Amino acid sequence: MIILQITGAILVILGLVFFLGAAVGVVRFPDFYSRMHAAGKGDTLSTILMLLGIVCFLIADVPWAAVIHGDFSLLVEPILTSIKVLMIALLIMVTSPTSTHALMQAGYDSGIKPHLSEADDDSTPSDEETPTP
Amino acid sequence: MYRVLVFLILMLTWMILSGHFDAFHLIMGAVCSGIVTWLSSDLLFEDRSLSLRTRLRQLARIASYFVWLLGQVVLANIYTLKLALSPGGLDEVAPRVVTFRTHLKSDFAKYLLAQSITLTPGTVTVKIVGDEFHIHAISKVAADGLDGSMEGWIKHIFEPEASAR
């Protein structure tokens, strides 16, 4: 069970690292849209990783010795809790891109100036456009 | 038909949430699932002409797609992390708006594509107008990443006959 705990700890720490990326990105990036990139993605993955780590801890916490001796009732509650935590992760995976998208669209349609770099104007397949409100 | 399916899914969710399996709570769960089915079963499963077999096949393909997507999400985050933390990373930040047309037909397929684009490297769906996707990409590398492999995956999920040809 120590392996599960170590895996869980690694996942939680990885989640924190990704969240560090999101936090730094939110502060450092030049305009609203790129900040949204950092926030939207770092947020989703770090949340999912940390919740997965917590699931690992929950499963490791089950008194396996008693379960092996036939006392399966002890298994019910941790399993249900783990499924609920996974449900939160799934929920975040659905809702977080949606709110990212809704915020992006609101900013785009209301004409927040994007920070477009002049350095590379090789508009390959991309046809750049300034938002026309 | 689909109502029964929705009811069963909701009942399963109820049992996971509840954790009490005595008769009183199960009956209450059936009543509550019934209420929710009655109120909002029309929200789930838009296209009801498909048979359950097709649905199950789609579900299996969506599951394998999810695994691939999760890998892409990790890559997305490593990319953002690199941009955010490396001192020269900001030079690479060159946001742009890309538009492209999709060949996907159903709304759910477009939805899945839009959400996947939002989750993966440096791109966010800003809006969908009809068939046209407006994508905001954070850098040139990210914009070049939109090569249509993701659309191929999703086309394979929902329209397997079309993509086989």
Next chain:
Amino acid sequence: MAPMKIVALITVIITGGLLLYATGDFPAWGDPLSPANNSALSRHYIEQSRVETAVPNLVTAVLADYRGYDTMFETVVVFVAGLAILAVLGQGTSRERAAIQRSAERYQERDMINIMTARLIVPVLQLFSLYVLAHGHYSPGGGFQGGVMFGASFILIALAGGLPEALSRLSIPGALLLAGLGVLLYGGTGLVCMMLGQNFLDYHILHRLLPATDAVMARYHAMLIVEIGVAFTVTAIMFIIYAALSSRGRMTGGL
């Protein structure tokens, strides 16, 4: 604006500081000597509520049974607040509604991604709110929380698919009926107790009406009935407040 903002900021900081300072006076977590444990009344609740009502969650027992009056009038306050908002903002005349509908449709195209997410989330949200409502006896929750979340599911429909879509699921007259029904369910439970010869909201006498219950389980089930009443009112009023405020009383357009 700027001076007002500074005043607001200072107010917030001072309030927050006072609240943080006040937490220092709290008894330690689970402290048996805390003042809340030492009056005769609270000791009675802590020791006897499980025996008297069969409800493991002490908070629910106190809220819906021992202090039933309190909760009933809270529900009435919520109800009256909804009525007041409708009275001030109005329900919109039909001609106005049609005119605004036309102008609103022009610039307000709905967003497909939001709609699809709402379609996925709303059933989960509704089922979860019913779970919170029904399991108020075991885990934290109850009528108010469940009602707020059920109301939020209608708000989500309105946000994603437009207010007309949400109003077609729960119309304003329907919501008012639901809100009234909730208060009626609560007060009616109390009145039935009176008719059976007990005090108002003294649930244990209800074992004569409810099948297969004794005096203790009657209190348990009556609490659930009362919570359902609270949830009805809160759901309806949440939605009414949102619909009225987001459309400035015209019941169309909206966010």
Next chain:
Amino acid sequence: MELFFKLAGMALFVLMLPIFYRLIAGPNAMDRILAVNVIGTKTTVLLVIIGMIFARVGMFVDFALAYALLNFIGSLAAARYYHQDRLRQERGAS
């Protein structure tokens, strides 16, 4: 293990501070909504972690689920409000 989760929760809070900076400084309203959205998502995780510290995850998971759902509705409402508000202003100006 409790110590690990206490440290993790504290680290999570410390990492939220830059986002609080964005919340206070953020040049316009959308930046602030963004910051609130991120903090909300992280609060979900923080609730589960608090549950681990108190060894009552079964209870706190319900809070986290409710919070995640309501946080999503909140940021969607904020985005829609901003969107419509701007559109209304433009219509009023033209």
